[in-house]
Amino acid sequence: MIFFDKVSKIYPAHLNKKENIVFKDIFLRIEKGEFVLITGKSGAGKTTLFRLLIGEEKPTKGKIYFEDKDLSKIGHGKIHTIRRKMGIIFQDYKLLSTKNVYENISYIMEALGVPDKDIERNVPELLELVGLESRAYHYPDELSGGEKQRVAIARALVCNPDVILADEPTGNVDPYYTMDIINLLLKINEKGTTVLLATHDKDIVNSLDKRVVTLSDGVIVRDEMGGKFRL
């Protein structure tokens, strides 16, 4: 489903900054329906991995395939077709502050041309799924970190994605809500959606008994089924 074929990402030297090698010739294959934890220290490249997958960044070398499509051959004008197959959850939520919870979910469906009646049916269902049906008309500023992240999860599910990319989804969330969010991702995975979860939370990694890919110094140092948190 996802294949990183000898991918390198190098940021060239700039003014006082030295050349930054984020990835060097990495291979990574993820199959449909997997739940994969991506771990590593801060700056190990977890976020860059996701940015390469959604086409926000281009690899310096190598190719990335998503559902057998070479992402380097998809231009800015068409990249949204790939992004719609990937539900993205950002650590900083990336909610639109001028839209309420309902609108933060509905605008993507609106842009897709989904009929109004389907939007009116699906958005409340999504809000119910993430437990925010009573907060539909609140704005992001009025929500807690955990609630914002649940809105982001609902938004990620809106296009029925084949894969969920969750970048440190619990990073800014109260520990009380952390397991709520992880359980939600597990349930989504149970329905057949592939989940890539980037985290450096030791407890989460150790409690899940899932495939763990550990990044360090630009390479994959470990890739283990049922792996544990080891940097």
Next chain:
Amino acid sequence: MVLLLEMKWEVNLDYNIMFTILKRTLKLAWNNLKHNSGLFLVAVFAIAIVLIFTTFAFVIQDFAQSVSSEIKQKVSVSVYFKDGVDEDTIMDVKSGLEELPDVVDVSYTSTEDALDSFIQRYKNDPLLMAALAEVGNPFPASISVSSDSVEGYDAIVYFLEDSPSQVFFEKIDYGQRKPIIEDLFYITDTVKKAGLLIAVIMSLIAILVVFNIIKSSIRGMRDEISIMRLVGVSRNFLFASFAFQGLIIGLFGIALSFLITIALVFLFGEDVKSIVFGLDVANYLEENSVFLLQVHVFVAFMLGVISSILAVTRYLKV
């Protein structure tokens, strides 16, 4: 948890969907403008100012044109013929003048016509009428020629001075007027060029102002634009919504400029008419309303839409 499986919908690219998407881009454009209402109003005001400048540039241009042609019509070279020159000779000279380039009018006044005209003008002055009765008809036949360029007048005088009929001329009334004609043409040409230059400079400044206002309003939305792109909103959808934003700004700009222009004409139109004789702004606007509306729609939409599209393009490269 059965919800995830049920979340399927059909997205067919039929006309209904196209219409729905179009309607939503318009809705997004309107909502964006509402959220940036301060900058929206400034942009509308800036476009209205450009349109008002444009309107009054046309009014002044038209007025200058009519004044200039009126003055030019009043300037002419006159040839006075000696007594007893027959009308055929005069008509030959007239046809020769009519063939010259840049000549706009050649008129012949016979001795009788000149006398009639004089009598008409001074019939109420018994002293003059009595003197006229004493001397008979003192007025020579004449031809009056006018041109629309300095070169045209040069050609007329060259033609007359070189003409074999020159022996029949009593006088060519050109010498005294030459400097006036040259000055007049110089002044009207300079006024036209300066007016055009000022209009172009003002328009460029206004265009830059409008562009920068729209650019800063879109810059303020760059995070929203990039989030929308990252979660799968297509570039065309955002492109269209910002083009609509420009269109709405243009539309409001037209409406505001219309209201301001009407108010200005209503408040100061009569004063302007009495100070600058013959400058009837209200009349000009009424006579040229269709043309001006076309210019306004073109200028406002081009400014709004092109500024929006140029400004948003860089933020869509996500």
